[in-house]
Amino acid sequence: MTIDAATTALIPDRQVADDDVYLSPRQLAWRRARRHPGLLFGLAVVVLVTLVAVLAGVIAPHDPYEQDLSQQFAPTVWQEGGSWINIFGTDSLGRDVFSRLLYGARISLIIAFFAASVAAVIGTAIGVIGGYFGGRIDAVIMYLISCKLSLPGLIVSLSLVSVFGSSPVVLVLVIAFLFWDRYAIVTRTVTMQLREREFVTAARALGSSHSRIIISEILPNLLNHIIVVLTLEMAVAILVEAALSFLGLGIQPPTPSWGNMVSEGRADMFFQPHLVAIPGLAIFLLVISINLLGDGLRDVTAPDGRN
Amino acid sequence: MLRFLMRRLVVSALVAVTVSILAFGLLRLSGDLAAELAGSGASEEQIHKVALTYGLDRPTYIQYLDWAGSALRGDFGKSLFTGEAVSDIIAHALPVTAKLAFFSLVLILVLAIPIGVLAATYPNSWIDRAALAVATAGQAMPSFWFGLMLILVFGVWLGWTPISGQDGWSNFILPTATVALSSLAAPMRLTRAGMLEVMQSDFIRMAQAKGLPQRVVLYKHALRNAILPVVSVLMVTFGHILAGTVVVETVFSLHGLGYEVFHAILRADFPVVQTVVAFVSITYILLTLLSDLINAQLDPRIALS
Numbered sequence: 001m002t003i004d005a006a007t008t009a010l011i012p013d014r015q016v017a018d019d020d021v022y023l024s025p026r027q028l029a030w031r032r033a034r035r036h037p038g039l040l041f042g043l044a045v046v047v048l049v050t051l052v053a054v055l056a057g058v059i060a061p062h063d064p065y066e067q068d069l070s071q072q073f074a075p076t077v078w079q080e081g082g083s084w085i086n087i088f089g090t091d092s093l094g095r096d097v098f099s100r101l102l103y104g105a106r107i108s109l110i111i112a113f114f115a116a117s118v119a120a121v122i123g124t125a126i127g128v129i130g131g132y133f134g135g136r137i138d139a140v141i142m143y144l145i146s147c148k149l150s151l152p153g154l155i156v157s158l159s160l161v162s163v164f165g166s167s168p169v170v171l172v173l174v175i176a177f178l179f180w181d182r183y184a185i186v187t188r189t190v191t192m193q194l195r196e197r198e199f200v201t202a203a204r205a206l207g208s209s210h211s212r213i214i215i216s217e218i219l220p221n222l223l224n225h226i227i228v229v230l231t232l233e234m235a236v237a238i239l240v241e242a243a244l245s246f247l248g249l250g251i252q253p254p255t256p257s258w259g260n261m262v263s264e265g266r267a268d269m270f271f272q273p274h275l276v277a278i279p280g281l282a283i284f285l286l287v288i289s290i291n292l293l294g295d296g297l298r299d300v301t302a303p304d305g306r307n
Numbered sequence: 308m309l310r311f312l313m314r315r316l317v318v319s320a321l322v323a324v325t326v327s328i329l330a331f332g333l334l335r336l337s338g339d340l341a342a343e344l345a346g347s348g349a350s351e352e353q354i355h356k357v358a359l360t361y362g363l364d365r366p367t368y369i370q371y372l373d374w375a376g377s378a379l380r381g382d383f384g385k386s387l388f389t390g391e392a393v394s395d396i397i398a399h400a401l402p403v404t405a406k407l408a409f410f411s412l413v414l415i416l417v418l419a420i421p422i423g424v425l426a427a428t429y430p431n432s433w434i435d436r437a438a439l440a441v442a443t444a445g446q447a448m449p450s451f452w453f454g455l456m457l458i459l460v461f462g463v464w465l466g467w468t469p470i471s472g473q474d475g476w477s478n479f480i481l482p483t484a485t486v487a488l489s490s491l492a493a494p495m496r497l498t499r500a501g502m503l504e505v506m507q508s509d510f511i512r513m514a515q516a517k518g519l520p521q522r523v524v525l526y527k528h529a530l531r532n533a534i535l536p537v538v539s540v541l542m543v544t545f546g547h548i549l550a551g552t553v554v555v556e557t558v559f560s561l562h563g564l565g566y567e568v569f570h571a572i573l574r575a576d577f578p579v580v581q582t583v584v585a586f587v588s589i590t591y592i593l594l595t596l597l598s599d600l601i602n603a604q605l606d607p608r609i610a611l612s
Contacts, residue, residue, distance in 0.1 A: 146322045150588040150595075151329065152550030155568055159333045159580060162572050239449055243554050246451045247569065262452055273459055280452030288447035 032300045039296025045289035053106040061085070062096035064103045064256050069094050076274055088278055091261075092268055097275065100256035101282055107257045108286065111171055112237040116230050118176035119237075123183025124219075124226055130184070131191025132214060138188075145184055153178045157240060161249045171250060175237050183229050187222050194218055224301040231294030235287045242283050258283045311603055311610035319596045323589050327378075330584035331371050334577045343575050344387065361387070374581070384578035386571070393582045396567055403473050404556070404563035408548040410479050411486040412541060419491055420537070423498025424525055430503065438499075442492035454485040454558040471560040482559045486552070490544050494537050501533030508532075535605055539598035546591035 023031065033039055052059065071094035075082040082089065088097035130141030160174045194200060194217070203213050244250030245259025253260055258279040265275030334340060341358035342349070349357075358364040362373070374384065383393035426435040461481060462470035472478050505511060506529055514524045553565035560566075564583055571579035603610040 143318065143321065143325075146318065146592075147325045147329070150322055150326050150591045152584060152587045152591075154551055154553050155565070155572075155584055155587065156329075156333065158553065158569060158572050159584070160336070162575070163334060163336050235447065239447075242449050243451060246449075247554065247557060259449075262449075262455070266455065269455060269459065270463055276452070276455050276459075280449060280456070283449045283452065284444075284447055287449075288444060291443060291447055 029300045033296070036296050036299060038292040039300065042289040042292030042294075042296055045285060046293055049105050049286055049289075050109060052102055053109045056102040056106050060096075060099035060102045061087075062099040064095060064100040065254055067093040067095055073268070073272055079274075089272075089274065091264060091275055097261075097278060100261060101258070101279060104256040104258045104261060104279065105282070105286075107168070107251055107255065108238050108241060108283070111168060111175070111241045111251075112234045114172045115175035115179070115237040115241075116233040118172060119180040119233060120183050120226055120230050122176065123180030123229075124187045124222065126180065127184035127187030127189075128191050128214060128218060128222070131188035132195055132210070132218065134192070134195075141184070141188065145181055148178075148181050151178070154240065154243065157244060158247065158249055161244060166244070166249055166252055168251070171241060171244065175240050179233055179236055179240070182233060183226065186225050186229050190222055190225055191218055194221055224297075228294055228298045228301070231290055231297060235290040235294070238283065238287055238290070308603065308607070308610045312600065315596060315599055319592050323592050326588040326592070327375060327585045328371060330581045330588060331374060332367075333584060334572075334575060334580055335367065340575070340577060378582070378585070383582040386579050387576050388574055393578050396579060397564070397583065397586065400562060400564045400567045403561050404549060404552050404565065407479060407482055407486065407552060407555070407561065407563060408545055410483040411490070411548055412545055414483055414487040415491055415494055415544065416541065418487070419494035420498050420530070420534070423495045423537075424502055424530060426495075427499045427502030427506065428525065435499075438495060441488075442495050445488040445490075446492045448489060450485050450489050451554045451558050453488065454481065454555055457481045457484060458558075473561045473563075478559075478561075482555050482561060485555050485558075486548055490548065494540050494544065497537050497540055498533060501536060502529055505529045505533045535602065539602055542594045542598035543591075546594045549590060550587045 071090050074086045074090040076089040077087050086096050130138040157174050157178055164170045200217050203217050241250055242259030245257045246263045251257035251260055261279035262276050269276045341363045342354050345354045345357045385392055422438045426438045458470045461468045468480050469478050511529055514528050553569050556563045556566040568583040
């Protein structure tokens with residue numbers, strides 16, 4: 001009997017298919033990813049929107065700020081009298097909706113990405129400290145999380161933005177400081193489980209300090225979870241930024257954001273419904289794709305215990 | 308159980324105090340509330356006068372204790388702009404928001420539980436996938452946009468529903484649909500997951516083996532056991548709806564808590580903002596406390612852990 005056959009026999013769940021035998025967890029994850037339509041669709045849209053956001057200056061057919069009152073409410077390409085010059089028509093100030101949409105993608109993605117990343121740092125720090133040390137420290141952490149959960153997020157964001165102004169940096173920080181709880185809850189639970197594992201005990205027996213154990217034993221094992229939460233929180237951040245901008249306290253006109261485009265289109269909604277429909281659909285499509293990507297990543301990296 | 312109850316009560320009280328301090332500080336973070344109220348271009352003297360009028364010249368902690376003390380006696384101060392007592396503003400606005408939250412919760416219940424049960428009965432069927440798709444889409448939809456689209460389709464094109472106002476019950480149809488769709492996912496997934504788990508257990512197989520009709524097995528035996536986590540999630544959802552109606556109330560011109568607090572924020576009307584934020588937070592704390600206690604009562608293992 002060859003060694004290969006012996007190993008195969010020892011690992012029964014690897015016997016299912018022959019080509020499964022020598023796949024590392026990473027290769028298995030790749031295989032699951034390629035067979036996951038939700039993940040592939042989400043990834044495709046997110047990559048596309050990111051490209052559009054980066055290349056907005058090159059692709060956009062018009063200047064998103066250029067007003068032309070003689071060209072007010074030009075029809076979209078599928079409406080009567082529409083042309084390919086303004087694919088999605090123009091708004092009440094004669095600005096090209098398609099170009100504004102492309103530039104709006106940039107704002108949405110930048111704010112969402114940085115907000116979710118800052119939140120990841122805050123939430124992970126809080127969650128790991130609580131989960132690793134346990135006891136009284138964990139009780140304090142749980143109390144912090146409860147306080148955060150009891151605050152009405154959107155109302156508090158609105159108040160903070162009204163106080164500190166609505167520059168993109170303020171928006172990123174406000175969203176980050178209000179939406180770190182999911183990272184904290186997930187990393188705390190996982191850290192509690194990791195703390196009992198052999199490799200942590202081994203590191204402790206070797207005399208590693210707490211900070212060293214956290215940095216080189218705990219954090220690398222949390223990375224997959226953090227990435228999954230980061231994806232899902234980016235979707236939340238996009239929705240919050242859009243809501244703030246819709247209410248007039250987010251991205252300020254004339255800078256285009258998908259939220260304030262809906263708000264600007266609202267005045268003419270009954271006659272020009274596409275001015276509201278298009279930016280809203282863009283938000284919806286991006287958010288659902290990011291969610292599909294996040295759910296897919298979770299299925300692929302941690303296929304057990306999905307529910 | 309008594310120890311669990313005491314511990315939860317103490318923690319909840321601590322959280323409530325902390326949150327009330329945060330709510331109080333929210334509009335004061337800019338540093339000089341008096342200058343903001345006096346408006347840009349106000350002279351030193353005018354700012355000082357504003358500070359004296361509203362007691363803003365006193366140390367912040369005294370102002371907090373003063374506010375919290377009066378609040379405990381039912382006096383929440385007056386709006387700086389209308390002069391109306393904050394308690395009156397809340398008394399007018401709360402019924403609107405409470406109605407919206409209650410209708411939404413009923414709609415969520417009516418949709419999430421039967422659909423969740425159906426999805427669990429036929430896992431991976433088209434109905435399961437469709438239910439998941441609707442819930443996922445509902446979560447991803449910006450509610451202000453979905454609300455506007457509903458107004459456009461049902462209010463304007465079809466003319467079935469009024470598009471704004473709050474006098475009749477029909478005014479609540481579209482806002483309720485908007486809120487319910489965005490909160491449908493969690494209770495529905497939980498019902499499905501709970502049912503799938505319960506359906507594997509021995510007593511269900513026993514009920515099926517006895518030859519009970521599938522309907523009786525599903526709704527009388529399985530659902531009763533699967534629904535516990537759903538109940539507590541619904542409590543939390545109710546809290547979220549109360550806290551999250553700013554957008555929907557603005558879209559549909561409902562003069563509820565969210566609408567009032569939003570306009571108070573725009574005018575730096577701090578007595579209204581701090582009271583509403585504290586009120587919503589403390590309601591949330593009470594709801595989660597209640598759901599924890601119900602869960603502990605139904606499943607005594609929780610209190611022991």
